[in-house]
Amino acid sequence: MAYVILGTCINDAACVDVCPVACIHPAPAEAGFATADMLYIDPQICIDCNACAEACPINAIVREQDLTPKLLRYKTLNAEMALARSKVA
Amino acid sequence: MSVPNQAAALRVAIVGAGPSGLYAAVELLRRDARATVELYDRQPCFGGLVRSGVSPDHAERRRVSAFYERLALASGRFRFHGNVEIGERISHADLCHHHDAVIYASGLSADRSLGIAGEDLPGSHAASDFVAWYNGHPDHAQRHYDFDHERAVVVGNGNVALDVARMLLLGAARLRHTDIAEHALQALAGSRIREVVILGRRGPAQASFTAPELLELIEQDEFEVVIENDNSFQHPAEADPGIALRLRLFEEIRRRPGSAGARRLVLRFLATPLEIVGGERVTAIRVADNELVAHADGALRARAGTSTHVIDAGLVFRSVGYRGRPPAGLPFDAATGVVPNRAGRVFDPRGGDQYRGVYVAGWLKRGPRGVIGSNKPCSRETVDALLQDAAAGKLECVADRDALDALLAECGADRVDYKGWKAIDEQERLNGLACGRPRVKLVEMTDLLAAARAPARRRAA
Ligand SMILES: Cc1cc2nc3c(=O)[nH]c(=O)nc-3n(C[C@H](O)[C@H](O)[C@H](O)COP(=O)(O)OP(=O)(O)OC[C@H]3O[C@@H](n4cnc5c(N)ncnc54)[C@H](O)[C@@H]3O)c2cc1C
Ligand SMILES: NC(=O)c1ccc[n+]([C@@H]2O[C@H](COP(=O)([O-])OP(=O)(O)OC[C@H]3O[C@@H](n4cnc5c(N)ncnc54)[C@H](OP(=O)(O)O)[C@@H]3O)[C@@H](O)[C@H]2O)c1
Numbered sequence: 001m002a003y004v005i006l007g008t009c010i011n012d013a014a015c016v017d018v019c020p021v022a023c024i025h026p027a028p029a030e031a032g033f034a035t036a037d038m039l040y041i042d043p044q045i046c047i048d049c050n051a052c053a054e055a056c057p058i059n060a061i062v063r064e065q066d067l068t069p070k071l072l073r074y075k076t077l078n079a080e081m082a083l084a085r086s087k088v089a
Numbered sequence: 090m091s092v093p094n095q096a097a098a099l100r101v102a103i104v105g106a107g108p109s110g111l112y113a114a115v116e117l118l119r120r121d122a123r124a125t126v127e128l129y130d131r132q133p134c135f136g137g138l139v140r141s142g143v144s145p146d147h148a149e150r151r152r153v154s155a156f157y158e159r160l161a162l163a164s165g166r167f168r169f170h171g172n173v174e175i176g177e178r179i180s181h182a183d184l185c186h187h188h189d190a191v192i193y194a195s196g197l198s199a200d201r202s203l204g205i206a207g208e209d210l211p212g213s214h215a216a217s218d219f220v221a222w223y224n225g226h227p228d229h230a231q232r233h234y235d236f237d238h239e240r241a242v243v244v245g246n247g248n249v250a251l252d253v254a255r256m257l258l259l260g261a262a263r264l265r266h267t268d269i270a271e272h273a274l275q276a277l278a279g280s281r282i283r284e285v286v287i288l289g290r291r292g293p294a295q296a297s298f299t300a301p302e303l304l305e306l307i308e309q310d311e312f313e314v315v316i317e318n319d320n321s322f323q324h325p326a327e328a329d330p331g332i333a334l335r336l337r338l339f340e341e342i343r344r345r346p347g348s349a350g351a352r353r354l355v356l357r358f359l360a361t362p363l364e365i366v367g368g369e370r371v372t373a374i375r376v377a378d379n380e381l382v383a384h385a386d387g388a389l390r391a392r393a394g395t396s397t398h399v400i401d402a403g404l405v406f407r408s409v410g411y412r413g414r415p416p417a418g419l420p421f422d423a424a425t426g427v428v429p430n431r432a433g434r435v436f437d438p439r440g441g442d443q444y445r446g447v448y449v450a451g452w453l454k455r456g457p458r459g460v461i462g463s464n465k466p467c468s469r470e471t472v473d474a475l476l477q478d479a480a481a482g483k484l485e486c487v488a489d490r491d492a493l494d495a496l497l498a499e500c501g502a503d504r505v506d507y508k509g510w511k512a513i514d515e516q517e518r519l520n521g522l523a524c525g526r527p528r529v530k531l532v533e534m535t536d537l538l539a540a541a542r543a544p545a546r547r548r549a550a
């Protein structure tokens with residue numbers, strides 16, 4: 001299980017500041033942050049600590065198991081895009 | 090980093106309580122444990138475009154404002170002065186005189202025009218005005234739109250164009266559950282619009298729609314989405330994963346089965362508007378088919394071809410970006426549409442001299458680009474510059490806090506403080522509770538001010 005960022009994300013990066021394992025991309029210091037449509041969590045690294053969800057000012061981060069059917073797409077999207085981003089960087 | 094010992098604590102004015110002003114306030118209060126921030130806005134409300142730009146069906150994003158308001162307030166070194174227009178109630182010179190430094194974070198709120206014939210016809214509107222109207226901005230509450238035609242056209246391929254199209258197509262049943270202004274809900278409930286055409290001068294790969302907004306078009310059932318004049322076959326596999334994702338989502342939209350829904354959105358690419366047609370009001374828009382031409386810098390630009398089309402429409406919205414006017418007393422670069430600055434320090438574009446103690450942040454500094462969070466590193470950079478200048482002894486404040494309070498008392502503004510804003514916020518939520526909506530906004534300045542003055546009560550209820 002992992003945490004998932006939803007499309008409401010406003011790129012505030014408060015989540016990046018608190019993630020203990022740096023699995024949220026692109027971070028402000030990484031390539032592509034300025035042009036990112038949203039941020040993504042790498043589910044293979046995420047340790048389910050909930051810190052990002054607490055820090056997000058707009059509640060755009062949920063637990064994977066709490067995704068409603070309409071939001072399920074964001075699970076694969078986070079996984080794919082976190083991977084694609086880390087390859088580019 | 091903290092600021093070395095100074096004679097007196099820094100007092101900084103920030104103009105604009107939108108995201109960039111709030112980010113700057115919180116950053117400054119965090120970095121300098123003695124600094125005080127005086128935040129001014131011409132509205133009695135917080136949020137800037139987060140309140141009056143972000144669309145009602147995306148209202149969860151508005152939470153960001155309250156989050157940073159609380160952080161600023163928790164410092165105990167922060168004051169809000171709402172309903173105080175800088176340049177109107179307090180001059181730039183007075184502001185500088187009463188603070189060590191001034192950060193202008195006042196945004197860009199006017200529209201860019203298309204520069205084509207017919208733009209002034211009734212029925213031809215700026216998206217920026219329409220957005221402010223449906224979000225209940227008091228300057229725009231009196232506007233009137235005729236939704237008595239079956240088709241509307243939106244020019245431009247940014248997220249604002251998509252916002253406008255969704256508001257025209259979602260229907261009252263859905264909008265009723267949002268914080269859309271009551272006058273807009275009423276007007277849209279009687280709308281006859283069945284189709285919205287969004288015109289892009291280039292192709293899907295060059296559009297500025299972001300992935301979550303495209304995904305939203307796929308996941309919704311309120312209207313059908315059709316793509317016309319698509320040149321995506323011209324695009325080889327995209328190297329940038331963000332663009333590749335957007336193109337995949339366009340492909341999904343293309344393959345999405347047509348719904349039986351009564352309304353539809355047409356994304357028409359490679360079309361440049363030539364003329365808005367009509368006698369007494371807009372009846373159509375004439376467009377040219379474009380092709381994309383690679384320029385020396387590698388960018389693909391649109392070139393109008395010879396074939397043209399006429400699209401019948403009763404409403405045309407131009408959504409081709411925002412622009413602003415210079416704040417009184419500051420230099421302005423008309424070509425780039427921003428205040429000339431280096432890392433937030435305002436410079437005279439001719440002599441190159443720094444405007445001592447004057448800074449910019451947000452859209453006014455970078456131009457009308459970027460989502461809410463993009464303003465955070467931008468404001469941080471400005472605060473960095475300000476604190477460096479403070480440490481180098483380049484800032485000075487002539488008048489003391491008592492003099493500032495006297496100025497505020499005498500400036501003639503009917504000031505709304507933070508408590509007043511919270512009273513407005515509470516009243517709007519209560520109004521919403523009464524009719525099952527998240528909030529019903531107060532849209533007349535007199536009502537906003539009356540709510541701000543209402544004694545703190547009901548909290549127990
Ligand atoms: C229609 C629209 C929808 C958007 N939707 C989203 C979205 O869904 N998600 C997202 O991440 N981003 C969105 N954005 C982008 C986001 O709103 C901007 O990045 C952000 O608001 C810019 O912040 P700012 O502080 O620079 O300016 P603004 O938000 O414009 O704030 C400027 C403030 O300054 C005040 N002001 C102006 N002049 C004066 C004066 N003379 N004296 C005192 N106060 C003054 C104004 O009242 C205002 O409160 C949207 C933008 C628009 C236009
Ligand atoms: N996340 C959200 O939901 C959300 C919502 C609203 C706004 N925002 C953000 O706010 C910012 C502003 O948005 P925006 O939509 O106003 O601007 P934008 O993203 O810059 O889009 C402007 C569009 O207008 C087109 N255009 C410019 N001049 C034109 C002309 N003369 N004729 C035809 N088309 C023309 C541009 O096309 P070219 O590319 O060809 O120049 C572009 O497609 C963006 O950063 C946006 O992401 C975000």
Ligand code: SF4
Binds near residue numbers: 009015039056
């Ligand atoms: S998930 Fe939340 S905290 Fe993280 S970038 Fe998006 S909006 Fe900001």
Ligand code: SF4
Binds near residue numbers: 018041048051052
């Ligand atoms: S849950 Fe913890 S580990 Fe996972 S992304 Fe959030 S902060 Fe990082």
